[in-house]
Amino acid sequence: MFFLRTFTCSSIYLLHRMKSAMSIGLWYPNEPLIYSIILLVSMGIGVMVFIMLFFVKAGYGRHMDGHWGPKMNTHLGWFIMELPTIVIMLLCFGLSDKKTSITHYAFLMIWFIHYAHRVFIYPFRIKNGKKITLTIVAMGFFFNLVNVYIQGRWLFTLSDAIYADDLLFNFSNADYTTIAWLYTPQFIIGTIIFAVGYFINKQSDYILRNLRKPGEENTYKIPTGGLYRLLSCPNYLGEILEWVGWAFLTWSIAGMYFAIWTVANLLPRAISHHKWYKKTFEDYPENRKAIIPFLL
Numbered sequence: 001m002f003f004l005r006t007f008t009c010s011s012i013y014l015l016h017r018m019k020s021a022m023s024i025g026l027w028y029p030n031e032p033l034i035y036s037i038i039l040l041v042s043m044g045i046g047v048m049v050f051i052m053l054f055f056v057k058a059g060y061g062r063h064m065d066g067h068w069g070p071k072m073n074t075h076l077g078w079f080i081m082e083l084p085t086i087v088i089m090l091l092c093f094g095l096s097d098k099k100t101s102i103t104h105y106a107f108l109m110i111w112f113i114h115y116a117h118r119v120f121i122y123p124f125r126i127k128n129g130k131k132i133t134l135t136i137v138a139m140g141f142f143f144n145l146v147n148v149y150i151q152g153r154w155l156f157t158l159s160d161a162i163y164a165d166d167l168l169f170n171f172s173n174a175d176y177t178t179i180a181w182l183y184t185p186q187f188i189i190g191t192i193i194f195a196v197g198y199f200i201n202k203q204s205d206y207i208l209r210n211l212r213k214p215g216e217e218n219t220y221k222i223p224t225g226g227l228y229r230l231l232s233c234p235n236y237l238g239e240i241l242e243w244v245g246w247a248f249l250t251w252s253i254a255g256m257y258f259a260i261w262t263v264a265n266l267l268p269r270a271i272s273h274h275k276w277y278k279k280t281f282e283d284y285p286e287n288r289k290a291i292i293p294f295l296l
C-alpha cells in the first residue's frame with residue numbers, strides 16, 4: 001500500500017514537472033539547434049529518396065514484390081502509420097502558449113482537415129485484398145513522426161522571435177503572433193492552393209475507391225472522370241498542391257520541407273504508375289500524362 005501510494009505520488013509529481021518544463025518553451029536543451037540539424041539532415045535524405053525512387057519502387061500496392069519482409073493488415077497499417085500526425089501535432093499545440101491565438105487555430109484547423117481524414121477515415125475505406133508490409137508502415141510512421149515534429153514545433157514554439165538567434169539559419173520572417181497573418185497574400189494564396197489540392201486529392205481517391213466492386217479487391221481498372229481525363233495520378237498532384245499551399249500559408253522552411261518530401265515521395269511513384277498503366281492496358285488513353293497536365 002505504502003509502495004503504491006509513493007509510486008502514484010512520484011509519478012504525478014514527475015508528470016507535473018515534465019508538463020511544466022515542456023510547456024514553458026523548449027522540450028530539451030539546445031532544441032532550436034538540434035531542430036535545425038534534424039531538418040537539414042532530413043531534407044538531404046528527402047533528396048536522396050527522390051533519386052532512389054526512380055530506381056526502386058516503394059513496395060506497396062501494385063508495386064509490392066516479395067522483397068519487403070513481413071506483412072500486416074492494410075487498414076491497421078495505414079492507421080498506425082498516420083497516427084503521429086494527429087497525436088504529436090496536438091502535443092505541440094497543447095504544450096505551447098498559443099492556445100488563444102486565432103492564427104494558430106487556423107493552422108491547426110487546416111492540418112486537421114487533411115489529417116483527421118487521413119487517419120480516421122481513409123485507412124478504413126481502402127478496398128484492398130493485399131496486406132501492407134511492416135517495412136512500409138515503419139518507414140511511413142518514422143517519416144510522419146519527424147515531419148509532424150518539424151511542422152508542429154515550428155508553428156507553435158520555435159517560430160517565436162526569442163528563438164531566432166538559436167536556429168542555424170533564418171526559417172522565416174513570418175509573424176504568426178497576430179491575426180494580421182491571416183490577411184497576408186502568402187496565407188490567402190497558400191490556403192487557396194491547399195483547398196484546390198485537397199479537392200483534387202479527395203475526388204481522385206474517391207474515383208479510385210469506387211473502381212472495385214465487391215469481390216474485385218485485387219483487380220485494377222482504368223480510372224475515368226475528374227482529372228483522370230488528363231492524368232494517371234491526379235491524387236498525387238492534389239497531395240503535392242496541398243503541401244505546396246501549406247509552404248505558402250506558413251511561409252516557412254518547415255512548410256517547404258514538407259512540400260519537397262511530398263514531391264520526392266510521389267513524383268517518381270506517379271511516373272512508375274503511369275508506365276505500369278501503359279504496359280498493363282493496351283487501350284490506355286494516349287493523351288494522359290503521369291502527374292502534370294500536358295507536360296509530365
Ligand SMILES: NC(=O)c1ccc[n+]([C@@H]2O[C@H](COP(=O)([O-])OP(=O)(O)OC[C@H]3O[C@@H](n4cnc5c(N)ncnc54)[C@H](OP(=O)(O)O)[C@@H]3O)[C@@H](O)[C@H]2O)c1
Pocket residue numbers: 060061062126127128129130201205208209211212218219220221222223235236239261262265266
Ligand atoms: N504525402 C505523402 O508523401 C504521401 C505518400 C504516399 C501516399 N500519400 C497519399 O495517400 C493516398 C494513397 O496513396 P497510394 O500511394 O496508396 O495511392 P494509389 O497507389 O493511387 O492507390 C490508392 C488506392 O486505390 C487503389 N487503386 C489504385 N489504382 C487503382 C486502379 N486502377 N483500379 C483499382 N484500384 C486502384 C489502390 O489499391 P492497391 O493498394 O491494391 O494498389 C489503393 O487502395 C493518396 O491520397 C496519396 O496522395 C501521400
